[in-house]
Amino acid sequence: MQKRILEFTNILRKSGIRVSTSETIDAFSALDLLSLDDREIFRDALCTTLVKRGEEVPTFRELFDLFWSGFYDSLRDSFNQAAGGLPEGMDLEELLKQIAEMLQNMEGEIGDLSELARAMLTGDLSALEQMIREAAEQAGIERIENFLQVGFFSRRTLEGLGAEGAGEELRDLMQQLQDAGMSPEQIEALRGLIDGLMEAVRKSVRNFTERELQKQNHDYMEKFRRETLLEKSFYHLTEEEVKKMREVVERLAQKIKNILTIRRKRMKRGKLDLHQTLRRNMSHGGIPFELVWKHRKKDRPKLVILCDVSSSVANVSRFMLQFCYTLQEAFTKIRAFIFVAELGEVTHLFQDGDINVSIEQALEGGDVINVYTRSNFGYAFNHFWQNFLSAIDNKTTVIVLGDARNNYNDPKAWCLRDIQTKAKNVVWLNPESPSAWGFGDSVMDKYAPYTDVAEECRNLRQLSSMIDRLVVL
């Protein structure tokens, strides 16, 4: 039992559920206290000790069903089906009793049959399960990787099990019984039963192989799915993933918020304010009953975000906006602008209503710009320089999101230079990797000198680490 539980925790770990040694020990001591007869209680006990995240519970349940006794259940089902195939008025037990009697008369015994044939005939399912498990292990089942191999491993398992041999034996037995004078109806029933049993064994082995495949693969798929959301490039997100991503972004934003509150609290409480303390405690004759602390102040940054919303960068812009607006309280003021060629302000969209709805509106142009044109960074920066340069002061951090693919237009990098001179920081996040900057129609190399930070931002992990730095910049 212990070994099986350890195996199970290993499978859990493989599928990305973190199980520590102390938790495994907890599971053991929990099982000591409970009776193992009740499958539900057994499962709940393992679940409560091993799995500590609500969203991992479904994974646990699936794996639990795959791993524990799920196979036994299906084995039982297919054998019951085989036994249920007997004609009416005939009972499996009675038939077996009669066979045993007749064998005795023939100086034979059921015990002479091979282990497998005996288990099949008497319906000893736990022995059968054990045999299938062993045969499958012999066949190297743990190496199964894809669905095409199911047939191969099933065959090898059946061979290792000696299923055909057992079938022969049973048919011989039937012949003997017929010779010994068993009634034709009974022989007919027996023939049906044997065929049914053979079919059941074959089905069960295949079933076992498929389960094993799921078990090995489950892990892998799940893990794959989870990891990729953080790592996956924004370029290749499906709509479904964009939705899921929203939750992830919210989680990350929450995390950053937490860190911020701690930082701010530490910042808040400065040294003892002697002046105030003495003054406040005059009424106590100068004995300092109440202490007053100095508050340290740190200016929260102002943000100006310039988002390229052309289709190539839309996803980065989407999550950046979501981040910044979820973290609103970390900044004094956020102004958001969108551009493709024209540039327009979308701050007002965010003033009321749901963040996500506002973001979608902004990405569609928000009635301020035409999004169905070709990117022109130079034009957009120039527009900003002419109309909104006053929005920038020495406490403002400017974030530009874009791939700097300018369609061979004039980059007008001097606009960005002027912006940088006025601003506290200019941060450029580019979804392309630095090695592509400056190649083709990319003018990133022209812009990069006028930024304080220029970084690749292709997936969520990079984006969140960027945000984290932003709030302290």
Next chain:
Amino acid sequence: MFESVKSVEERLGDLRYICDENIATVVFLAQRLEKPVLIEGPAGVGKTELAKVVAEATTRQLIRLQCYEGLDEAKALYEWEYSKQLLYTQILKERFTEVMGGAKTIREAAELVGKEDSVFFSENFIVARPLLNAITSEVPTVLLIDEVDKGDPEFEAFLLEVLSDFQVTVPELGTIAAKQKPMVFLTSNNTREMSDALKRRCLHLYIDYPSEELEYRILTAKVPEAETSLVEDLVAMMQRIRALDLKKTPSISETLDWARALLALNATELEADVVKQTLNVILKYEGDVRKAQGELDKLLAKKGGEARAAAPAAEPPSAGTVKKGALH
């Protein structure tokens, strides 16, 4: 003490907390393994109530610590009573002069004062907060740390000592170990993820929205005066409402409120008008109410019991039998 999983289920059931086997198993294990339980799940499914009911069932005293942003050691664990210490020094001024009377040098005087040092950092001057109270209590207790996710991450850090060893270290006094190990329940709405260190020390319990059958049982136990047919319709309706894409999905506490509201209105059946009027009992956002109203026909049409003969008017709810404000 609970003897078995079954007895947990029964004894909580006696107190009208209907739980499934999963919850019962965890409570049983928590008591036997002397481990804290971290309860997660959506709002209003009875997380806090579970701790309260367990306290009642085991006749332990309930100590509750409500977490919020900015909760710190001084408010959760203990605090030195600075003003009292100062007051005592003022009162005892004369005595100090006496003690130091014999001292010739400043060094000697300081040593003499140093000897009396421990007087001011003794249990007299400590204000115990919930966590320390739970540890030092003479009677067995249930410690409920409510909405632990609302607290700051640093707060988790000093919870760890309490949760794993049931002890508190006060630097000036040393380590105070529990006289009676408390049963600890932590609840979380999952607004943020708890640290792994904390999770490892706890048993984990996820309470989800109840199944139809369980909700039915809860409703009949908590609002016994409601008609069976009404309860059935209500439960079926709630399950369908939860399937809608809502901002805040109603949970069992809302179902109970709704049942009581319907009783107060003397409604014996779920009719479109009544439902429309009372939807705001279960749905807390304007958008959600509008959405549900839009789907109302569909929600009601699927209702099975149309053909049922009109039930006799339900009795008006008697305030005595319904525990006011007690959620599931």
